[in-house]
Amino acid sequence: MPFINPEDGHLTVLNLFKTDTRARVDTLVKEMKAIVDTAAFPGWISSTVHRGEQTPGTANFIQWRGMQDLESRYNDSEFKHHTVPVFREITSFVRLMQTEVELSQRHPALGDVTEVSPDRDDYTVIEVLGVDPAEQGALVATLGTAHSWLVDVPGYRSQSVLRGIRSRNLEGGAGTLATVGTDNDFVVVYSQWDGKESYDTFRTLAEAEWPAARRGFHDKRNSLTTSTDWNGYRAVHTRSASQPVAV
Template sequence: MPFIDPENGYLTVINLFKTDTPERVHRLVGEMRAIVDVADYPGWISSTVHQGQERPGTANFIQWRGNQDLESRYAGDEFKHRTVPVFHEIATYIRLMQTEVELSQRHPSLGDVTEISPDRDDYTVIEILGVAPADQSELIRVQGAMHEWLVDVPGYRSQTVLRGIRSRGVGGTDGGLTAVGQEKDFVVVYSQWDGKESYDAFRALPSADQPAARRASLDKRDSLATSAEWNTYRVVHSRSAAQTTPA
């Protein structure tokens, strides 16, 4: 199963899809599973499919050896003339985000490695924070420092912070990709919780009832972020290339 590790140097691509009906969500998941099950692209490491919970949509957390391998995939006929048209038909929104893992932290009771797997029961949150490119590193620092108090929040399991490199969308059914925003203008926060109840309680706690350290870090984060969007997910499928199997 895939592991999130800042030391492995992988390019992490997070593909977000939004749609408008449960039926289309199931179709998105089915199309993603079909692609993942036959994936054999040069430089491909792993793919993990997430099904939206709070809002209709899916996310695919994909690890690549590097950017050249990803670009070769995007340039291929199968991607441009089969993959893109199918998802363009089903989804109301597509965002393909290239990132690199800056840090991955867990509750001290959960060991040293962040694993993502359908065999786990994690309630996963993916949050996309917009940021001015000049403030990206500071936002990453602030988000990472939040781990100091997150470990005391009931239900918290892990937090991974990813530096955004570039985003692309789908321009049309011809398979062409278009730039979204500027380079380095976003940060992705991928977190795991023990369930919906814990996460909802965390988000709903009024500011007046929050510990001072939490209020201060959230205020600083909000002053740096230009936008924020999130959804919650369950991992429903995953597959890794043979060479990533731990010894």
């Protein structure tokens, strides 16, 4: 199963898709599973498909050996002439984000590594924070401090912070990709909880009831971010390069 570990040095790609109906989410998941189950791309390590629960959409958490391997995939004829048109048709929003893992922290009861797997019952939250590239390092450092008080929040399991490198979408024309924003203008937070109820309780807690550490963290985070976007997910399918192709 895939693990989130900054020491691995993988290029981590998070592909976020939004659509307008739950039925189209079913189609998205089906198409993504088909790609994952036949993946044999040079440098591809793993893919884990997540189904959106808060709003209709999907996320694919993909690990690559490096940037060159990913670019080879994007330049592949099948990607340009089949994959891109299919996802253009069934989505209302696409963001393909190249990142690297800066840190991954877990509740002390959960061991030494963050696992991404549909065999677990995690409620996963993926949050994308916009940031001025000059402030990206400061935002990453600030996010890392949240673990110190999150460990006391009921239901918290893990938090991983990924430094954004580059974003793209499917609007490049002729099966090519278009750049979104500028390099290093976002940070991704991938967190795991024991259930949607625990996360909703945490997120909707009245600010007057926050501990001082949380209040200070949010003031600092908000001073650094230019935008926020999030969704809740369940991992529904995964495969790694060492696993056999599904039949």
